[in-house]
Amino acid sequence: MKIRVLILCFFAFTQNTFAQNAAFARRVKELAEVLRLPGYSLAVVKDGKVVYRQMDGYANLEKKTPVRSDDLFMIASVTKTMTANLVMQYEQEHLVSLEDYILNYRYVDIGFGWPYNIDPNAKIKHFLSQTSEDGPGSSFVYNGSRFNYLYGIFEKAGNHSPETDAYKLELQKRVLNPLGMKHTIFGFPKNRTDSLFRHIATPYLYDQQTKNFTADTGYYARWTRAFPSGGLLSTIDDLVKYTNSYDNHTLITQASYDKITIPTKLNDGTLSPYGMGWFSEAFAGKKIHWHYGQAENYAALFIRVPESGYTFIFLSNANGPSYALRLGSGGIWESPLAAAFLRYYVFEKDKAAQQLLQPEEFIGKALFLRYAGRKAEAQQLINGLAKTNPERFKQYDPGLTYLLTDLQENRVLIDQMADGYSAQKHIQPYVITDLARYYEAQEDPKRALQYYRQLADAKGFEFWQLSADAARKAGQFLIKTGKTEEGRQYYWKAINDMKMQWADDNAIREVIKEMNLATAKATGTR
Secondary structure (H helix, E strand, O other), X not given: OHHHHHHHHHHHHHHHHHHHXXXXXXXXXXXXXXXXXXXXXXXXXXXXXXXXXXXXXXEEOOOOEEOOOOOEEEOHHHHHHHHHHHHHHHHHOOOOOOOOEHHHOOOOOOOOOOOOOOOOOOEHHHHHOOOOOOOOOOOOOOOHHHHHHHHHHHHHHOOOOOOOOHHHHHHHHHHHHHHOOOOOEEOOOOOOOOOOHHHEOOOEEEEOOOOEEEEOOOHHHHOXXXXXXXXXXXXXXXHHHHHHHHHHOOOOOHHHHHHHOOOOEOOOOOEOOEOOOOEEEEEOOEEEEEEEEEOOOOEEEEEEEHHHOEEEEEEEOOOHHHHOOOHHHOOHHHOHHXXXXXXXXXXXXXXXXXXXXXXXXXXXXXXXXXXXXXXXXXXXXXXXXXXXXXXXXXXXXXXXXHHHHHHOOOHHHHHHHHHHHHHOOOOOHHHHHHHHHHHHHOOOHHHHHHHHHHHHHOOOOOOHHHHHHHHHXXXXXXXXXXXXXXXXXXXHHXXXXXXXOOOOHHHHHHHHHHHHHHHHHHHOOO
């Protein structure tokens, strides 16, 4: 009898698992088809073991080479989690403190320019937590490249000379080698005969106008190393080893892991969605630690739910799964792929959590459809959500704001989203830009000017292009309304921001010419 019961229980368990995996596979395939992904590879890990794998599409479209289990994909900013891991190893060994000023370490210009916007009081913890702009600890704004200002830490803590690639040497010694991650590499091999090169999934650029993919083989020469901010290529199996290292405390202690996965408390007492090198959020009572990767032509998701023992890893050779969204502001559940993982695994038996997921799934699906050029279908989903869940549009939500301002269909909902943004009281450059452009398109110059000025006046951010465009727009609006001197001040700020991003002299002369012509027209002078 006991044997029969065990067999029946095992049979039921197997059937449930099969149905669970099948439903998840269908959802992922449907979403991949919306984005028309060339290829992808994924794994679901439970308590250290892979319980489901899925590979689909092509590693190379032209040759019709299918995605294989050992293919390498760029993981982009998922690299940041490893950077944080390294720093915590140093702290455990008393080589570094999170409270150290970043200027205690040599700044190394590795191609990202001089750090004009480093506050001399900014500390390591501020760079790891994405709170180093707008005054240390004042605001969370995801700005991936600022992780590269941490480079000097690896040089000093590892006792490396300036001519070496300290980050590569330290990551290899302290993370990749101990975990046996033999198929994780630092950018594309310069030598095309490298044994791992033939295992790299070809990167593809997507043209949203023609809806065609183009192999971006020029990327091989442009990205031949990794940085603290990103650039590693890896495989599913290597990343499984990596996630397991946290559960087994192989590299850092539980206390260190907790320190980097606790949401950062900002100076005003509010919590950001980011810890240090990890996004850290909660949904339906479950803590979710995650990061996304978004390169020009790759996308990655790395999601851990420690309480449930689950990890989800997703890699693609096109960037749609990340680029279509606003993941840099948090809200991983708006990723349709992440939501599918949560629904079919983490919350498989939690009907209340699944109910909470439903509006997020609608928003994420609408964002994917919008990216794919199917705006009418996206609008239909949003209209349905507005009827069934109108309160959802009163929350601060960068992804939904991005979607609505692009669709430009419902002014009332967008005004509500704008109010939700204002209520959270922190500068978010991309949200401001989305709102400013929307109100300008709606011929509401007063509201547009409000947001353009807010962005142009923001201090300490490195979003030079957005800031320059905002200052230029503010200058245009102000001069048209007779505020010539103030308008010219904003034009001049735009020009200075353009210089920060190495704009050429011809482009700057064009803006000066535009300013002078606008002034002459407004004042009736030559």
